[in-house]
Amino acid sequence: MLELTSLTKKFGSFTAVDDISMKVEPGDIYGFLGPNGAGKTTTIKMIATLLKPTSGRVVINGIDAHVAPEKAKRFLSYVPDQPFLYEKLSGMEFLLFVSKMYRMNGEETTGSIREVSEIFEVTPWLSRRIEDYSQGMRQRLVLAAAMLHAPKLIVIDEPMVGLDPKGAETFKEQVRLAAGNGTAIFMTTHQLSLARDVCTRVGIIKSSKLVYESSMEQLSGDGVEELERKYLELTS
Amino acid sequence: MMIRELVKTKLRLLYLEGGERMSRHLARSIFSVVTFAIFAYLTYTVIEFATRYLVVQARIGLFLYHRLLALALFVFFAIISIANILVAFVTVFRNTEAEFLHTLPIRPVEIFTSKFLDSFLYSSALMIILILAAIAGYAGYFGNPLVAGLGVIFSILPLILSAACVGAIVLLLVLKISHRISIRTAVLGVTLLYAGSTYSYVMLNNPFKLFNDVMKYYPHIDRYLGVLDPKLDYLAPSFWSANFFYFATTGNVVGAAASALIVCAVAASLFFVMIKLADKYYEEAFWTARHKLFERKVKYLEDPFAQEGQKLGKQVSLLKRDFLLFIREPSQTFHFGVLMILIGIFLLNLFEMRIYLPDTFIVSSAFTLIYAFNSFLVVSLAVRFVYPMLSLEGETMWLMRSSPVRLRNVFYAKLVPSIIFLTVVGAILGFAAPYPFRNFHGLIPNSVAYGLAGGIIFPSLVTIFGGAFVDFKEKNAVRISSSHGATVSLLVSIGVMVILSSVVFNQTIGYFSSKGTIPVDLSGAWILGLVGLACFYLARFFGVRALKTDM
Numbered sequence: 001m002l003e004l005t006s007l008t009k010k011f012g013s014f015t016a017v018d019d020i021s022m023k024v025e026p027g028d029i030y031g032f033l034g035p036n037g038a039g040k041t042t043t044i045k046m047i048a049t050l051l052k053p054t055s056g057r058v059v060i061n062g063i064d065a066h067v068a069p070e071k072a073k074r075f076l077s078y079v080p081d082q083p084f085l086y087e088k089l090s091g092m093e094f095l096l097f098v099s100k101m102y103r104m105n106g107e108e109t110t111g112s113i114r115e116v117s118e119i120f121e122v123t124p125w126l127s128r129r130i131e132d133y134s135q136g137m138r139q140r141l142v143l144a145a146a147m148l149h150a151p152k153l154i155v156i157d158e159p160m161v162g163l164d165p166k167g168a169e170t171f172k173e174q175v176r177l178a179a180g181n182g183t184a185i186f187m188t189t190h191q192l193s194l195a196r197d198v199c200t201r202v203g204i205i206k207s208s209k210l211v212y213e214s215s216m217e218q219l220s221g222d223g224v225e226e227l228e229r230k231y232l233e234l235t236s
Numbered sequence: 237m238m239i240r241e242l243v244k245t246k247l248r249l250l251y252l253e254g255g256e257r258m259s260r261h262l263a264r265s266i267f268s269v270v271t272f273a274i275f276a277y278l279t280y281t282v283i284e285f286a287t288r289y290l291v292v293q294a295r296i297g298l299f300l301y302h303r304l305l306a307l308a309l310f311v312f313f314a315i316i317s318i319a320n321i322l323v324a325f326v327t328v329f330r331n332t333e334a335e336f337l338h339t340l341p342i343r344p345v346e347i348f349t350s351k352f353l354d355s356f357l358y359s360s361a362l363m364i365i366l367i368l369a370a371i372a373g374y375a376g377y378f379g380n381p382l383v384a385g386l387g388v389i390f391s392i393l394p395l396i397l398s399a400a401c402v403g404a405i406v407l408l409l410v411l412k413i414s415h416r417i418s419i420r421t422a423v424l425g426v427t428l429l430y431a432g433s434t435y436s437y438v439m440l441n442n443p444f445k446l447f448n449d450v451m452k453y454y455p456h457i458d459r460y461l462g463v464l465d466p467k468l469d470y471l472a473p474s475f476w477s478a479n480f481f482y483f484a485t486t487g488n489v490v491g492a493a494a495s496a497l498i499v500c501a502v503a504a505s506l507f508f509v510m511i512k513l514a515d516k517y518y519e520e521a522f523w524t525a526r527h528k529l530f531e532r533k534v535k536y537l538e539d540p541f542a543q544e545g546q547k548l549g550k551q552v553s554l555l556k557r558d559f560l561l562f563i564r565e566p567s568q569t570f571h572f573g574v575l576m577i578l579i580g581i582f583l584l585n586l587f588e589m590r591i592y593l594p595d596t597f598i599v600s601s602a603f604t605l606i607y608a609f610n611s612f613l614v615v616s617l618a619v620r621f622v623y624p625m626l627s628l629e630g631e632t633m634w635l636m637r638s639s640p641v642r643l644r645n646v647f648y649a650k651l652v653p654s655i656i657f658l659t660v661v662g663a664i665l666g667f668a669a670p671y672p673f674r675n676f677h678g679l680i681p682n683s684v685a686y687g688l689a690g691g692i693i694f695p696s697l698v699t700i701f702g703g704a705f706v707d708f709k710e711k712n713a714v715r716i717s718s719s720h721g722a723t724v725s726l727l728v729s730i731g732v733m734v735i736l737s738s739v740v741f742n743q744t745i746g747y748f749s750s751k752g753t754i755p756v757d758l759s760g761a762w763i764l765g766l767v768g769l770a771c772f773y774l775a776r777f778f779g780v781r782a783l784k785t786d787m
Contacts, residue, residue: 011531042530048339051530052523069519073341084336086245087709093245100241101340 001026001075001153001184002047007056009042016042018208019056024201026152026182029175031189031199035235039208040188041081044157047186048078061152074102077146081157083138087131091122091141094130095148102149116144119174120167135162143171147178154178156187160194172198192227202227206235242342242350267724275727276369278734283373291377294598297457298486300450306469306478307441313399313474314434316363319718320355320403321426322571326714327355328404328518329411329525338522348514356400367392374481383484383492390496391480394503398473401506408513411521414528423570431577440466444591458486473502550641554649558625567714571620579613579661589672596748603673603748604741607683608733610665611690614658615729618695622658623702623725624716625650626782630708636783643783644776651699651775659691666690678747682756686740689764694729696771701725703778706785 002024009017017039024030034040045051047058049069058065065072086094095117099109117123120140125133133141139162146154154175160168175185175198189195195202196216204212211234219226290296290304328334328351337347368388375384410422449464450457460482469475476498483491562568591602629636629646636646666687670679705721716722747756 011527016530045526050335050338051526052520070341070343073339076339076341078339080335080339084332086333089245097241097245098340101337101342103341 001028001061002155002186003057003059004043004047005057005059007043007046007058008054009039009046009051010054015208017046017053020205020210021056022203022210022213024153024184024186026184027179028201029179029185029187029199031187031195031202032205033189033192033195033202033231034205038205038235040205041157043205044078044080044155044186044188047155048076048080049073075152077149077151077154079142079146079154079156079159081161083142085130085138085142088129090127090129091117091133092126094141095126095145098145099148104149112148112150116147119147120144120170136164136167139163140167140170143174147174150181151183153184153186156185158189159187160189160191192231195227204231204234239346239349242337242346243353271724271727272365275731276365276372278731279366279369280373280376282734283370284376287374287377294595295457296447297450298482299457299459299461300446302478302482302485303441303446303465304443305481306472306475307438307443309395309474309477310437310472311434312363312367313395313402313472314430316396316399317403317406318430318571318574319363320400321407322567322714323355323718324352324404324407325525326567326712327351328407329522330529331712334522335526344519344522345511345515348518349511352400352404352510352514356397364393364396367396378485380485383481386496387481387484391477391499394499395473395477398499398503398506401503401510405506405510405513408510408517408521411524412517414524423566427570427574427577430574431581434578435581437472438585440468460486460488460491473499476502551645551649554641554646555653558649558653561628562621565713567712568621571714575613575617575620579665582609582613583664583668586668586671591672592674596745599673599748600741600745603669603679603744604737606669606672607666607686607740608737610662610669610687611694611733611736612730613665614662614687614690615694615698615726615733617658617661618654618698619722619726619729620717621713622651622654622695623698623722624713625654626699626702626779627707627710627716628713629783630706631711633708633783644780646783647776647779651695651772651779654695655692655772658695659688662687662689662691673748674752678752678755679744682740682743682758685758685761685764686736689761689768690733690736692768693732693764693771696768696775697729697732698722698725699775700771700778701728703775703780703782706782708785 004020004022007017007020008015020039020043022030032040032043042051046053047060047065049058049065049072052066060072061075063072063075065076086097089097092113095113096109099112104112113126114123117126120143122137122140122144125137125141130138130141139159143159146156159171159175163171172194175187179185179200187199199216201213201215203210212230214230219230287301290301291298296304328348331351334347334351337350338344371384371388371392375381406426410426414422446464450461453459453461465475476495480492480495480499483489483495586606591599626647629650636643663684664687666684667680669683669687670676673679701721701724705719705724707716707719707721710716710719743756746754
């Protein structure tokens with residue numbers, strides 16, 4: 001579903017992402033881990049077509065995302081770490097707007113909005129303006145918008161920002177459910193416990209290079225200790 | 237088409253703008269509407285009076301009058317175009333909404349079109365109001381409302397659209413070539429291009445030379461004297477826009493229709509070219525803009541510990557912070573550079589220009605016009621750079637409010653340097669203003685005093701509105717300085733400028749009548765000082781109150 005081939009991004013003499021190759025298959029939940037400044041967000045921005053790679057390719061569902069971005073983005077949902085929301089629109093208006101951008105038809109839209117807003121428990125807030133939402137409520141709305149068009153690939157930068165324990169649990173459930181339905185999920189996180197709870201595979205990036213990749217099954221014990229040990233060993 | 241949904245959402249957002257607190261919103265709206273109405277009426281009256289004076293009393297003839305109109309429209313064209321470059325850069329390329337839209341499956345050209353319309357409406361609203369009022373004043377004198385109505389639709393609006401399209405095209409090309417040359421070089425090139433073309437146009441159409449040339453045909457000065465037009469003028473849409481009014485007023489329907497057709501065709505062609513270029517280059521230009529933004533983030537900087545030994549006080553630290561934030565923001569430095577170049581060109585012109593006119597009224601009017609233009613430059617600088625200062629503090633309000641810093645000092649760190657800078661600019665402009673006139677030395681003290689006063693009054697005045705209309709959510713200085721509140725502050729400042737200009741006119745007419753033998757009365761200068769002081773204290777009141785607003 002997502003394939004990165006020798007993905008490199010340079011800013012002058014500085015290499016932010018260096019020759020990263022990886023595949024995320026349908027149903028995979030890929031945890032992209034690494035210290036601050038390692039190149040996670042730059043990689044994610046190239047996947048979301050917000051930055052153009054210096055070399056290499058990003059392929060989404062068989063489509064080169066930088067050759068045919070509009071086509072590729074039909075299968076993608078991107079949730080940034082600081083998502084943009086129209087403060088003056090209501091939650092409902094925002095979801096309707098997003099659905100139109102994905103060319104969803106009327107019936108499909110109503111059903112989907114009802115479903116995702118109930119899942120993320122934003123229904124009572126839908127008629128309020130977004131400027132009245134708390135940070136957690138905003139994150140719920142953004143996640144609901146991301147799930148709205150049943151994407152084949154969801155790319156999430158730090159998904160747990162602002163979520164309360166209930167919201168975090170809902171997120172995990174939904175991610176597992178979406179993956180169970182064949183959606184590929186690529187997310188960055190600093191929470192190793194989240195990676196343990198939901199990811200099927202993890203990769204660690206350090207100083208712009210992918211230095212480690214493993215499936216969770218390959219990690220010994222409950223996974224998190226091994227992952228923590230590996231992470232500290234590779235990034236310290 | 238998704239563009240329809242995009243535009244629909246944008247229009248809805250435009251309608252909902254600023255509705256967070258009803259009472260405050262209502263007060264702001266009423267104040268804005270009243271200010272707009274007063275300003276529109278003033279513009280109407282001034283244009284109607286100026287037209288009557290030039291045509292009836294000064295008898296410059298309809299041809300020359302419309303050539304002056306062409307000159308004014310060219311300046312408007314350049315201003316709108318430059319404003320659109322800046323607003324489009326922050327709205328179309330460096331904007332969180334543009335980033336969000338790029339993550340959705342929308343054609344880049346549709347994003348560009350919706351954002352272009354957004355920035356066009358945002359940056360041109362005041363110009364449209366101003367021109368509409370001016371055209372009404374024109375129609376008021378000539379008594380032809382139909383011409384005014386048709387002129388707005390077929391001449392002025394297409395002209396404004398053309399200017400905005402030129403700005404967007406220039407911006408797309410700058411970002412396109414910034415792959416090969418640095419963005420600084422490209423921006424410098426554009427700045428020189430605009431400054432050069434404005435300078436050349438004004439030189440080519442020197443009103444004094446044109447006046448002398450037209451007067452050779454006296455008394456047939458209402459006739460179309462196209463033979464006097466420099467051929468290069470045909471390339472300026474503003475020329476055809478003014479021609480429409482000339483032909484329509486003189487009853488030449490074919491000439492008017494042809495001129496309107498040219499203006500509309502130019503606007504349509506430029507819009508088409510812009511969309512075609514956007515279709516081809518916008519995605520790439522967007523990536524270039526983002527690449528440049530990220531490049532700055534990772535660029536190697538000097539040793540951070542080199543500054544460790546510096547022991548700066550709170551006040552100096554605040555000043556240093558604001559200075560660094562200013563010089564490191566390209567959209568700020570670019571616009572500042574353009575305005576400084578324009579002021580430089582204007583100063584050079586003043587020192588070289590010689591105005592020897594026999595009529596005392598016209599000489600005083602010319603001096604007052606120069607004074608008013610000087611003030612307008614100071615007002616422009618104040619609205620563009622001083623007005624946003626309080627709103628920009630929004631990003632670090634959490635820090636300022638939780639630190640042991642007096643908010644009054646934060647306020648002083650913003651306003652005081654601006655006042656110092658603008659009083660220097662005002663004084664230099666005031667010193668240069670009398671140079672084109674005979675016996676100019678006697679005018680210098682008065683002119684400098686008014687320049688100094690403007691340097692205190694105008695930044696203080698815009699800060700009052702910067703505080704009253706503060707918007708801590710908007711992070712972009714260009715958008716803040718194009719906002720509703722900024723427009724109101726501009727209008728009020730222009731109102732004050734008109735009052736000061738009329739005082740200057742009254743004071744200098746006696747001086748010119750006496751051929752410089754009776755000195756200009758400076759005894760009232762203390763009133764200016766009091767006005768400046770009052771504005772400063774009001775600015776402090778509104779500014780500090782804004783900084784104390786609940787977050």
